[in-house]
Amino acid sequence: MARVRIGEMLLQQGRIDGAQLESALAHQRKWGGRIGRAIVHLGFMREDAVLQAIGQQLGVPFVEIGARFVPHHVLQLVPQKIIRGRRVLPLARLSETRRGPLVVALSDPANLIALDEIAFATGMQVKPVLAAEADLEQAIARLVEGAPAPPSGQPHYASRTDAIDLPEDTSPITLIRRDEIGKPTVH
Secondary structure (H helix, E strand, O other): OOOOOHHHHHHHOOOOOHHHHHHHHHHHHHHOOOHHHHHHHOOOOOHHHHHHHHHHHHOOOEOOOOOOOOOHHHHOOOOHHHHHHHOOEEEEEOOOOOOOOEEEEEOOOOOHHHHHHHHHHHOOOEEEEEOOHHHHHHHHHHHOOOOOOOOOOOOOOOOOOOOOOOOOOOOOOOOEEEOOOOOEEEO
């Protein structure tokens, strides 16, 4: 049975309309990437709502890691090289049996290569869960690499890899002349 595309699923659920889907598809054609990211970027839905829908589509739960505590013995089950290289994070061991299962957060739970690599390295069954990329990156930095957690309630942009520095505004619309003491004077 063919899987319903996420854009069509959101349209059928009434979470976006046809014009929003067309706009997101046009954005995706122009800029690339996934349709869910385009829907979020264009402001049609919040990221967590899109990820919940994607989790529903894939049949895996969506989790928000945030400041969640993960026991050290669970983190040690997956080699750090795999955690860093595959951008995955073990969250819990559901059973004390030798075969697990081990709950692992990924931004792409359909990544069979990563799941197989984790299963091979741990000797355990792996139960994937979906997590937002930024949430996963912050959790890996905090739990594995020892970086401090960002203050709660404030965005943490320093870790974003897609951020760019913009040049100074030289727009002719706004002419700003600096006087001798460096205060901007608008003309």
